Amino acid sequence: MGFRQRGLTLIELMITLAVLAVIVAIAVPNFNTMIQNNRSLSLGEELASALNYARSEAVKRSTRVTLCGSTDGSACNGAWTDNWIVVLDTAATDDAAAPVVANANAVLRFWEAPDNNASLTASQGGATPTFVRFTRKGTLGRSANGAVTLNASFSGCSSNSARQVTVGPAGMLNMTRSSSGCS
Known part of the structure; x- marks a missing residue:
C-alpha cells in the first residue's frame, strides 16, 4: 500500500x-470607490425625492412649500449638508428672500443630515440658495433667478458618479450624472 496524502503542504x-x-x-x-459612487447616487436620489415631495405637497395643499437645510429641525436656518426639512412657507410672496416657518406644526417632513463626507452645493443665477420654494401651482418660487442646480457627491467617488439635480422654473426636476465633487 502506498502513502496517501491528506491536506495541504x-x-x-x-x-x-x-x-x-x-x-x-x-x-x-475599487470596492471603496464603488461604495462612494453608490453613496453619491443614493444622496442624489434622496435629494430628488425630497424635492418631489415638496412640490407635490405644494400642489396638494395649494400653498407655498419649501425644502431647506435646518440645524434644529424646526426652522430654515442651516445649510444643505445639515438636516433637511419640508415646511409650509408663509412668506408674503413667491419671490420672498427667505422662507417663513410659522411654527413647529408647519414642518411636514424631516431628513437626517447626510454623512460628513457628503458634499451638497446649490446654485441659482450665480447665487447660492439655501432653500428651494415651490408655489401653490408646483412651479419654482424665485424663478426670475433661473433654475436651481444642486450637486450631490461623496468624497472618493470617481469620474461622473456625482449627481446633479436641476429644478427648472416650471418645477420639473432633471437628474444627471456630474463630475463635480468627484476626484
Missing part, C-alpha cells in the same frame, strides 16, 4: 495565501 498554503493577498490588494480600492 506548507508550500501550497503559502502560494494560496499569496494569490489571495494580490486579489484583495487589487479589489479593496
